[in-house]
Amino acid sequence: MFTLMEALKSLAPWFTAAVVVLLGPVVKDLIPTAVSNYLFSIYQDYFFPQFTVINIEEYGDFTRDQIYEAATTYLRKKINDSPKPKRFRCRKTIKQNKPICDIAREEEVIDNFGDIRLKWKLREEGTGNQPHLQTLPAKKFFELTFDKRFEKDVVESYLPHVLDRAEEIQREEKVIKLYSLECNLGMPVTTGQWGSTILEHPATFDKLAMSPKLKRSLKDDLDRFVNRKEWYKKVGRAWKRGYLIYGPPGTGKSTLIAAMANHLKFDIYFFDISNITSDSMLRNILLSSSNGSMIVIEDIDCAQLEKRGEEKKDSYYEFTLSGLLNVMDGLWSSCGDERIIVFTTNHKDLLDRLDPALFRPGRIDMHVPMSYCTMDAFKMLASTYLDVNEDHRLYGQIEGLFANAEVTPAEIAEEFSRTEDPDAALKAVVEVLKKKTKLENATDIPYSEKRLHFSSCRYIRNEKS
Numbered sequence: 114m115f116t117l118m119e120a121l122k123s124l125a126p127w128f129t130a131a132v133v134v135l136l137g138p139v140v141k142d143l144i145p146t147a148v149s150n151y152l153f154s155i156y157q158d159y160f161f162p163q164f165t166v167i168n169i170e171e172y173g174d175f176t177r178d179q180i181y182e183a184a185t186t187y188l189r190k191k192i193n194d195s196p197k198p199k200r201f202r203c204r205k206t207i208k209q210n211k212p213i214c215d216i217a218r219e220e221e222v223i224d225n226f227g228d229i230r231l232k233w234k235l236r237e238e239g240t241g242n243q244p245h246l247q248t249l250p251a252k253k254f255f256e257l258t259f260d261k262r263f264e265k266d267v268v269e270s271y272l273p274h275v276l277d278r279a280e281e282i283q284r285e286e287k288v289i290k291l292y293s294l295e296c297n298l299g300m301p302v303t304t305g306q307w308g309s310t311i312l313e314h315p316a317t318f319d320k321l322a323m324s325p326k327l328k329r330s331l332k333d334d335l336d337r338f339v340n341r342k343e344w345y346k347k348v349g350r351a352w353k354r355g356y357l358i359y360g361p362p363g364t365g366k367s368t369l370i371a372a373m374a375n376h377l378k379f380d381i382y383f384f385d386i387s388n389i390t391s392d393s394m395l396r397n398i399l400l401s402s403s404n405g406s407m408i409v410i411e412d413i414d415c416a417q418l419e420k421r422g423e424e425k426k427d428s429y430y431e432f433t434l435s436g437l438l439n440v441m442d443g444l445w446s447s448c449g450d451e452r453i454i455v456f457t458t459n460h461k462d463l464l465d466r467l468d469p470a471l472f473r474p475g476r477i478d479m480h481v482p483m484s485y486c487t488m489d490a491f492k493m494l495a496s497t498y499l500d501v502n503e504d505h506r507l508y509g510q511i512e513g514l515f516a517n518a519e520v521t522p523a524e525i526a527e528e529f530s531r532t533e534d535p536d537a538a539l540k541a542v543v544e545v546l547k548k549k550t551k552l553e554n555a556t557d558i559p560y561s562e563k564r565l566h567f568s569s570c571r572y573i574r575n576e577k578s
């Protein structure tokens with residue numbers, strides 16, 4: 114529909130001609146030239162704006178252009194959130210839960226940024242009728258048109274805004290992936306090629322049963338880390354952070370890793386250190402991990418990592434501690450991407466045999482103990498599994514039993530999964546705790562059988578025995 118302003122604009126050329134013919138000589142005598150030129154330029158800018166067109170091409174120097182990619186994401190969100198253009202294209206893969214709609218070729222999307230009105234159009238330039246070029250793919254680019262007066266604002270403020278917003282959207286929409294050497298079906302682990310699957314682990318910090326204080330400080334630490342890109346650059350440090358998560362089996366180490374990945378929207382690269390046969394294999398697999406990822410090395414206590422200077426030259430395992438440290442310092446320092454490394458162990462006491470250099474700040478920045486169930490953690494699990502949010506009459510008894518028996522959150526979770534009746538579930542926990550208390554107090558059972566500290570160092574131990 115024609116607005117009043119558009120109607121006036123369409124009459125403007127006729128109006129201008131009339132003014133020039135009728136009033137031109139009078140105006141020339143009455144108004145100084147400089148003033149009349151100024152007024153005329155305002156009039157012209159308003160009714161006959163001059164446009165600037167910026168072309169943003171898909172490829173520059175053989176790599177996909179960052180602004181083009183950001184614009185695709187930014188406009189996708191625009192057309193999903195606002196009235197869509199007449200034509201757009203949608204696609205969906207089996208793993209996506211909703212269709213993704215993109216701007217179609219030759220279609221326009223209007224955006225407003227402060228006082229600036231911008232028009233985006235996706236164009237494609239074919240190879241025309243030049244037969245020698247016809248095998249080349251068509252060149253795609255965005256045409257961004259706006260009032261010439263805003264050139265500086267568009268380049269200095271609007272385009273950076275598009276880049277920032279696209280990064281935010283990508284983070285929000287990111288599908289988290291779990292990479293593993295074992296996932297690479299059909300390929301032997303020793304090729305060092307990652308296979309991946311979508312991580313659909315529902316763990317979140319809210320549902321995690323652990324000390325509330327520790328949980329808060331870990332969450333704050335992660336948030337501070339991801340928001341400090343400029344700080345790391347300023348102080349000349351690699352943008353990486355290391356965590357050591359330790360605790361007995363079933364205390365939630367893997368659940369915590371999934372919660373960290375979900376919180377940061379980081380991919381997880383998981384590998385069993387006993388599959389790494391050489392430093393070069395380690396370097397290659399770490400180099401092929403992406404930015405914004407968490408590298409998880411489980412059961413570090415099982416690693417064949419001799420202390421520096423004590424490496425055996427003839428060892429089958431050419432993978433050494435120095436190799437690991439070199440990769441952690443060298444590789445990550447040079448690529449400038451944000452990375453987190455997480456080591457886990459069930460036996461922190463066994464780490465003494467590893468070089469302390471591995472655990473100094475800068476390599477491992479935070480130690481995270483995961484413990485047997487405490488009363489706070491127990492209440493959290495009762496709230497998650499059974500919706501018990503008030504104090505329960507059995508809580509006093511359970512707290513008393515916790516003083517003499519060690520039970521993991523996994524064992525409690527298992528009891529809570531058996532029934533939805535809170536009274537029955539809590540009674541079952543009381544029974545488990547009583548049994549454990551008897552076991553702990555019994556004198557005729559060897560210590561090793563009292564604790565189910567089964568070793569996770571499967572490969573190494575078996576090999577040695």
Ligand SMILES: Nc1ncnc2c1ncn2[C@@H]1O[C@H](COP(=O)(O)OP(=O)(O)OP(=O)(O)O)[C@@H](O)[C@H]1O
Nearest residue numbers: 320321322323362363364365366367368522523526
């Ligand atoms: N702290 C916890 N908070 C919530 N759930 C937990 C916690 N610890 C364990 N669980 C529950 O127990 C299950 C097993 O826990 P998880 O695999 O995370 O333990 P783990 O310490 O990594 O064990 P392992 O050392 O044997 O790998 C989880 O799927 C989860 O349901």
